């Protein structure tokens with residue numbers, strides 16, 4: 001009945017593209033086994049730097065650099081991946097806190113709860129969805145025409161054809177079965193239907209007993225991988241875990257710097273390598289984490305499009321090298337998705353899953369997008385545990401996904417307020 005809209009929103013769009021470059025690394029007093037190099041991109045001879053982060057609250061101390069030569073053993077990687085990696089010189093510079101960062105830590109803004117940040121972040125999707133609902137409900141009794149218009153509203157919020165059809169069918173059933181009459185009743189029924197779709201995605205990431213627990217992070221360019229790693233470092237530290245970051249985005253020099261800034265901000269070590277390859281850096285990081293008894297390694301990778309086959313092959317090799325470094329790893333493969341890409345997320349999940357075996361999702365930038373409905377499309381068409389959602393650039397703006405909390409934030413105040421304090425958990 002909505003052929004036009006279905007055609008329009010059932011199609012996936014084409015995403016943007018990625019770009020290449022380099023990286024650098026850390027580790028101080030530890031012995032790193034030789035990093036594995038991906039065959040077509042042998043490791044370059046370059047120093048490995050280990051930033052010792054200044055404590056956020058500490059006043060800027062004069063920068064000090066300690067150089068410690070570190071012997072590196074032969075690479076323990078598969079033949080086709082192995083390459084002689086030169087013995088790196090490990091330097092331990094103190095990272096000066098960037099001015100903007102220092103300012104932030106000196107005068108922290110008053111903190112809002114996660115629930116409030118989530119509500120604020122989802123404002124545009126809520127507007128898209130709720131605005132449509134309000135105008136429909138404001139002028140009609142419930143009938144088939146209203147359901148049709150509601151269908152358009154859901155498609156506009158990027159729920160996708162499949163989830164929209166499912167929601168509308170469910171709503172029609174409830175309407176007749178429960179003899180719904182008012183707008184509030186219909187909206188609550190819609191919220192319940194959405195909650196039912198999203199609940200299976202609510203599978204929090206549990207850090208297992210493996211040490212280090214290796215989390216590989218992938219996604220297209222600009223999805224929010226590096227930023228999410230920074231936020232996750234803080235999140236895990238708050239749980240009492242020690243964290244080490246691996247600057248596996250060796251294509252973009254700025255990405256390494258960005259990760260080192262996050263490392264400094266969280267006071268965690270970053271393993272990076274100037275001009276090396278991703279597999280080598282991450283292999284090093286795992287060795288370093290093992291030597292230091294670190295709980296979690298967060299491994300960044302360069303952004304890439306599923307259509308860039310050579311880069312997809314490269315990330316598959318990164319994964320294989322992780323397995324060589326630790327046959328039980330990676331213990332989590334997180335795909336980071338920018339909510340703004342809407343339906344294109346489905347194609348990304350499928351392509352990355354095929355290449356590296358995605359075990360969890362992070363959906364970022366739910367603030368500022370009207371396409372938050374994409375979570376429903378993911379749930380229906382390529383369900384993967386949605387570990388975290390991001391609703392801002394702040395360090396605390398990434399939290400575990402909770403379906404009820406999300407739905408309530410979307411439908412506030414009509415539905416959520418009734419449940420407030422009941423089953424909507426507060427994180428922060």
Ligand SMILES: Nc1nc2c(ncn2[C@@H]2O[C@H](COP(=O)(O)OP(=O)(O)OP(=O)(O)O)[C@@H](O)[C@H]2O)c(=O)[nH]1
Pocket residue numbers: 219220221222223224225226227228249252255258302303304364365366367368390391392393397
């Ligand atoms: N508003 C908002 N911005 C975000 C969020 N997460 C990340 N960003 C911003 O998105 C931009 C890109 O983030 P990055 O972390 O650099 O993305 P990336 O995936 O590492 O990018 P590449 O290294 O190019 O692949 C940055 O400006 C981040 O601050 C979020 O949840 N909300």
